[in-house]
Amino acid sequence: MRFVRVLCASLIVLCVAALPSFAQDYGTPAEAKAMLEKAVVALKANQAQALTMFSKGEGGFKEKDLYPYCGGPDGMFTAHPTLVGKSLKDLTDKGTPPKPLGQEVYAAAQPGKISEVTYTWTRPGETTPVQKVVYVTKVGDQVCGVGYYKS
Numbered sequence: 001m002r003f004v005r006v007l008c009a010s011l012i013v014l015c016v017a018a019l020p021s022f023a024q025d026y027g028t029p030a031e032a033k034a035m036l037e038k039a040v041v042a043l044k045a046n047q048a049q050a051l052t053m054f055s056k057g058e059g060g061f062k063e064k065d066l067y068p069y070c071g072g073p074d075g076m077f078t079a080h081p082t083l084v085g086k087s088l089k090d091l092t093d094k095g096t097p098p099k100p101l102g103q104e105v106y107a108a109a110q111p112g113k114i115s116e117v118t119y120t121w122t123r124p125g126e127t128t129p130v131q132k133v134v135y136v137t138k139v140g141d142q143v144c145g146v147g148y149y150k151s
Contacts, residue, residue, distance in 0.1 A: 091105075
């Protein structure tokens with residue numbers, strides 16, 4: 001019986017110790033906003049290089065589950081880890097009913113201002129959609145965002 005109590009106590013300690021690292025796998029609102037601000041600076045310095053860096057996650061543009069993405073004036077992704085060349089403007093969220101996420105992102109993006117769009121999305125490796133917020137802005141002809149999960 002003592003062995004079982006020690007084993008249970010050890011498992012509890014291991015589970016509690018793992019919680020902080022699990023929470024650190026997800027970006028915070030402040031980290032998402034800071035990454036978007038950093039992306040704006042990179043885009044203004046060299047747009048072509050910045051878009052490549054965003055897609056590849058180089059230069060600090062992939063941290064935890066955060067990364068910037070952009071769409072061009074034609075509505076197509078110009079930067080994203082997997083969706084370059086596909087339509088951002090036609091993207092819908094995972095809610096019921098789905099809402100026109102891409103259209104909302106384009107409508108909210110304004111030069112010199114960071115706006116928020118809330119939507120429903122599925123975390124990588126999970127199946128249940130949750131609330132997500134993307135900070136968006138417009139830099140030149142690019143509409144860009146960085147999103148974080150609320151829950």
